Amino acid sequence: xxxxxxxxxxxxxxxxxxxxxxxxxxxxxxxxxxxxxxxxxxxxxxxxxxxxxxxxxxxxxxxxxxxxxxxxxxxxxxxxxxxxxxxxxxxxxxxxxxxxxxxxxxxxxxxxxxxxxxxxxxxxxxxxxxxxxxxxxxxxxxxxxxxxxxxxxxxxxxxxxxxxxxxxxxxxxxxxxxxxxxxxxxx
Ligand SMILES: *[C@@H]1O[C@H](CO)[C@@H](O)[C@H](O)[C@H]1NC(C)=O
Ligand SMILES: *[C@@H]1O[C@H](CO)[C@@H](O)[C@H](O)[C@H]1NC(C)=O
Ligand SMILES: *[C@@H]1O[C@H](CO)[C@@H](O)[C@H](O)[C@H]1NC(C)=O
Numbered sequence: 001x002x003x004x005x006x007x008x009x010x011x012x013x014x015x016x017x018x019x020x021x022x023x024x025x026x027x028x029x030x031x032x033x034x035x036x037x038x039x040x041x042x043x044x045x046x047x048x049x050x051x052x053x054x055x056x057x058x059x060x061x062x063x064x065x066x067x068x069x070x071x072x073x074x075x076x077x078x079x080x081x082x083x084x085x086x087x088x089x090x091x092x093x094x095x096x097x098x099x100x101x102x103x104x105x106x107x108x109x110x111x112x113x114x115x116x117x118x119x120x121x122x123x124x125x126x127x128x129x130x131x132x133x134x135x136x137x138x139x140x141x142x143x144x145x146x147x148x149x150x151x152x153x154x155x156x157x158x159x160x161x162x163x164x165x166x167x168x169x170x171x172x173x174x175x176x177x178x179x180x181x182x183x184x185x186x187x
Contacts, residue, residue, distance in 0.1 A: 026038055026089070038086070044185055046084075046185070048061055048151075049182075081115075090125075092123045103117075104130070107145070112161050131143045141181050142182040152177040156172040162182065
């Protein structure tokens with residue numbers, strides 16, 4: 001399993017925003033998110049907006065991390081998978097260099113956003129757990145299971161990793177977790 005990682009992309013390039021590809025009716029993985037929901041989009045990075053603490057700006061900070069394992073990754077990993085897109089409810093990671101194809105694994109409560117990376121991975125067949133929603137103002141938000149409100153940044157070794165419904169005793173420092181919204185920054 002891959003471990004989530006950093007967003008390397010300079011967030012100062014926010015000015016050229018691509019339009020999400022809105023389908024007439026996104027799939028059931030968008031249920032509950034209203035008319036601003038979309039499940040297919042062009043390429044983006046994520047910015048973690050601290051919902052309870054200070055933010056340097058209205059975009060939020062890139063989740064920082066450097067951990068990588070051979071056969072799995074958590075996203076975002078700025079070095080190996082700098083960007084992602086949404087395709088019919090799954091996340092498609094765009095890799096650099098010799099990055100292996102990465103397929104979204106079903107998101108588990110208490111875990112990070114995990115992808116299996118291997119030569120036989122099929123990104124477009126990944127778990128359809130993801131959606132995005134455009135609020136009335138501000139950047140679009142990433143959702144898992146129709147939920148934009150359950151992401152945290154937690155310390156795992158020396159990295160800040162995104163977790164869904166962070167919980168104690170899961171192998172990371174739960175006391176370090178703080179809630180974030182995952183803002184979608186189109187390239
Ligand atoms: C986010 O807010 C929390 C307080 O809820 C704080 O402990 C944490 O340091 C903040 N994170 C950053 C990156 O400022
Ligand atoms: C917002 O602040 C973060 C640091 O917290 C920085 O990495 C990012 O580039 C800034 N984004 C913009 C658009 O200035
Ligand atoms: C989206 O996924 C659903 C369920 O897997 C499938 O039935 C549908 O054909 C897909 N639509 C597109 C446009 O890929």
